[in-house]
Amino acid sequence: MEKALRDQLSPLDFQLEDESARHAGHAGANAGGESHYRVRITAAVFTGLNRVARQRLVYDILAAEFETGLHALSLDLKTPGEAGGGAA
Numbered sequence: 138m139e140k141a142l143r144d145q146l147s148p149l150d151f152q153l154e155d156e157s158a159r160h161a162g163h164a165g166a167n168a169g170g171e172s173h174y175r176v177r178i179t180a181a182v183f184t185g186l187n188r189v190a191r192q193r194l195v196y197d198i199l200a201a202e203f204e205t206g207l208h209a210l211s212l213d214l215k216t217p218g219e220a221g222g223g224a225a
Contacts, residue, residue: 138207146194146195146198147182149179152178154175155174156175174207176212176214178195178214179217180216
């Protein structure tokens with residue numbers, strides 16, 4: 138998942154957190170873990186895209202992961218300007 142996102146988005150900042158343990162026991166929780174993630178990405182590719190378009194882009198990149206067990210993804214997607222980086 139990380140490689141796919143880094144390769145296709147060329148992020149300036151990237152944080153990936155496995156939150157699966159917080160969701161143990163509820164529907165969609167994978168017995169093997171690694172089914173719920175929080176992702177924070179700052180990337181120029183998000184410039185000009187609204188929140189929904191940014192999310193769609195990430196979900197499209199991770200389509201194969203959703204088919205093989207990824208259940209939930211919390212997204213914080215910003216442009217460099219929104220993150221305070223000043224670059225566009």
